[in-house]
Amino acid sequence: MPAVRSNRSALLHTSRQQSSQPTAPNLRRRLTAQARHEADGGSQRRQPRPENVEGSFYVDHTCIDCDTCRWMAPASFTREGDMSAVTRQPEGEAQRQAAMQALLSCPTFSIHVRERDRGELRAAQQSFPLPVEGCANVYHCGFHSEHSFGATSYFIQRPQGNIMVDVPRWTPLLAQRLEQLGGVRWIFLTHRDDVSDHAQWAAHFGAERIIHRSEANQRQGTDKCEVQLEGGGPWTLPGPASSSTAKDPSSAATNNSDDVELIATPGHTAGCVSLLYRPSRALFTGDHLAYSHRLQRLSIFRAYNWHSVSKQLDSVAKLSNLDFVHLLPGHGRRTSFADAADRERQLQAVLEAEGYVAVPAA
Ligand code: SF4
Incomplete structure (x- = not known):
């Protein structure tokens, strides 16, 4: 399994932004949102x-x-x-x-x-970030962004360097709170839909952004992401040697990068990647898979598939090989499984509901 850092020369580019100012597209979006907000202020829409x-x-x-x-x-x-x-x-x-x-x-x-x-x-x-119940060291960032259609962002506090999973709207108060928790070393972007104010968060913390190359694009500024994954993974993160933002040096005591695994889960978009955080048995799925409150079961939210439903279902089937009991999505509801058997039963249920037929390997 390749480590992200060891692959960097082959994968990417290093053009971290030094300024904490919004990028031009971000600024434009912010002004547009502000103008609309003000225009809405006296209108019926705000009643x-x-x-x-x-x-x-x-x-x-x-x-x-x-x-x-x-x-x-x-x-x-x-x-x-x-x-x-x-x-x-x-x-x-x-x-x-x-x-x-x-x-x-x-x-x-x-x-x-x-x-x-x-x-x-x-x-x-x-009170933000809010601890995720039953999921040690994992927090809900809150402050959802309209640019991500309200997607949920998470924060993982770990000795090897903290991770922000997808991005909330830029909020200085939240940034202060995250600084108190050791800052952000990595910003992991599951896919193109949920990137919001990634450039501002990265600039503020000096964090490196990770996204699959096929999701990166100029319009969203994600072509500037420091780490662009290629191929089908899986990938790991480097150990603590580069966790420069950790405030507590003693926290960087172990050299274990195997706590995190990045897993290609294409389908919703071509380059969707999920993140498995082993110590909490938590899988961060972006828009790949979530619990549907309406259906009362797991769902791939087929109506919002932008790439390939069959690939998305293949990616769901692949999750059976992973050890997780918490599923934390960007959109849809989070859920927890009683144990591995319960997880497997629920994964099979969504595959059956979607009429999934595995294609035998040639
Ligand atoms: S559903 Fe979303 S957009 Fe609507 S009020 Fe609730 S948080 Fe706001």
Whole structure:
């Protein structure tokens, strides 16, 4: 299995951006979003949807139905029509904090609260990144980006150098919190859909971005990614020698790069790659595979396949060889399996539901 670093001369290019300023495309997108946000400010689109119940929290008409608020604060948000609404006002501190965290994570700023104190907002901001339950050293970054259609980004804290998996919208407060956790050594981009403000995050932390070469492109600036994977992998990451952003030198004590494996999972796009984090038995799948709340099972979200459904199903079948019990996607819901047998049963269920027939090797 090749290590990413050892392959770098063959794979890539090194043109890390030194500036923390947004790249031209990022700046353009930001101005566009800002202009639209301001234009929406006094419009009907920023008024509460009638589906909201009376009370402090509400969703406006700009919701893009990304599902984020519904899994972050399920007690308060549900889907009504083709958008979210507050169908139960949060009760008690825990529900209110979950609703505030959803508000901060909404990619389109569609969630509002009429009464709040500044301390409450501050506490919600500082609660990120949120630990992923049952998944040691793995966090949910929050602050989803509209440019990734609200995709979820994760943070893995590890002695060999922390990893950001896909990218949230650029948020200085989150950057501060991640600095406190040791910074970001690698930014792993699962595929082209979920790259958001990758250049700003990379510049801020001096992180190296990893993406498959077939996903990299000039329009999104991912042709500047420092590591561009080629071929079908799998790939590993280098050990701690290069973990220059680790604040605690003692944390870089082990020379084990085998904790992370990058696995080619083509299908949703040509160069989708998933990341297996062995210590937590967690698989980060981007848009390759997720739990569907509507179907109540795993799904490949066939309607959003941009490359090849049959290849995507082949890639799902390949996951049977991996040891993981947590599945953490970019879009769709995350899920956990009771054990390997449960994982296998659920993988087979999605393959059967999709009518998958394995093509025998020639
Ligand atoms: S997080 Fe925002 S955009 Fe996404 S479903 Fe909720 S209100 Fe809509």
